Amino acid sequence: MHIAIITAGGAGMFCGSCMHDNAWARALIEAGHEVSLVPTYTPLRLDEPVSGDVSRVFLGGVNVYLDATSRLWRSVPRPLKRWLDSPVLLNLVSRLATRNNYSELGDLTLAMLEGERGPEAAAIDELASFLAELKPDAIILSNVLLSGIATRIRERVGQPMFAVLQGDDVFLDALPPQFRERATAAIRDRLPAFDRLLTHTRFYRDYMAGYLGIEPGRIELLPLSIDATEHMGRPTLREARSPTVGFFARLAPEKGLHHLVDAMELVRKSIPDACLKVGGYYSKQYEAYFEPLRRRTSNWGDGFHYAGSPASLRDKIAFFESCDVVSVPTEFLEPKGLYVLESLANGTPVVQPAHGSFPELIESTGGGWLAEPKNPESLARELLTALTDPALRLQRAERGYGGVRASHSPAALASRTVAILRGASSQSPAAVRTA
Secondary structure (H helix, E strand, O other), rough: EEEEHHHHHOOOOOOOHHHHHHHHHHHHOOOOOEEEEEEEOOOOOOOOOOOOOOOOOOOOOHHHHHHHOOHHHOOOHHHHHHHHHHHHHHHHHHHOOOOOOOOOHHHHHHHHOOOOOOOOOHHHHHHHHHHHHHHHOOOEEEEHHHHHHHHHHHHHOOOOOEEOOOHHHHHHHHHOOHHHHHHHHHHHHHHHOOOEEEEEOOHHHHHHHHHOOOOOOEEEOOOOOOOOOHHOOOOOOOOOOOEEEEEEEOOOOHHHHHHHHHHHHHHHOOOOOOOEEEOOOHHHHHHHHHHHHHHHHHHHHEEEEEEEEOOHHHHHHHHOOOOOOEEEOOOOOOOOOOHHHHHHHOOOOOEEEEOOHHHHHHHOOOOEEEEEOHHHHHHHHHHHHHOHHHHHHHHHHHHHHHHHHHHOOOHHHHHHHHHHHHHHHHOOOOOOOOO
């Protein structure tokens, strides 16, 4: 089976969705299938080997912006502006550009969702032609925010199409209301192009079914997966240092570092030498959020440390190995939570809020504790349990280490994916419709 996965680059960031798409492609290849990983907007930045040829970027971010904002640029023939889709140039722009808040991207979002009727029509035709020549048996979009391209591709390729739901609501909810409503309506209008939607948890399936106004039965479940063979950490009691709580995620308000700082102030009343170690992507966009937290913890001495964004998988593993427990107490309802699986895969248990995907991940792995969401006192209690009971912490670490490998393996993801794609191929076309 030949599967094309159209994925959206993370604009120079290590992107969890990109990494999952890449691991997904590798799992399918190892299962004997052909996979074409097709980047859009920007090149993929990964901390692991790339699965396939991703040397070409479609709908390059610079051209998308200029097409949406300049009628003059829109009139320039595609061959004369294709050089702006160069991966080298896009990587350079990603490093130099000031990142926009999601709330500032309303016009661009609507322009993309206009699809073949909007400013990106020529670029979408180019992608559709490429896929028609590729002749895949199935096409998967990595999110429904890309669904503006779906109708034209469906027309040109004529094969089953799918889209993954994995945080689209977070982006849409950050848009100003007038843009959010129009963008959500535009996505609903595009849903008939898809045979099924895909997601990773029961929670998110039911939540997005209501959000988009579709039957939950049109959304298929795929196990969230990582290739744990590449994670070399092991469950062990790491006692030759101060008790350490780790935070590993983008340093953005929705990831909830402020809740963890609140909780650690309470933890340090009982364990004065407890340390909070923070890792993850940090951009100028979030300076007003992160710097006050850093100043607030300045009197902790060695009790607060920002480790930066790991540059490689080995650096990421070293981060998890340096922690006794990891917590990312998100504000939003996390649809995935790959950092939970990564922490558990390296033998470090987790404490997570009891919302979003986390209850299901803790249930399937046994690798941690759940706290009341947005409640620093509850979070502090669970962290203290983890830090003060080494035997229990090791037990949860061992359960999580085994649980990731048993329930969230690449083989399980590949097997389920192929079953869904083949099932859709044997049924009538395009079945996702709103109520």
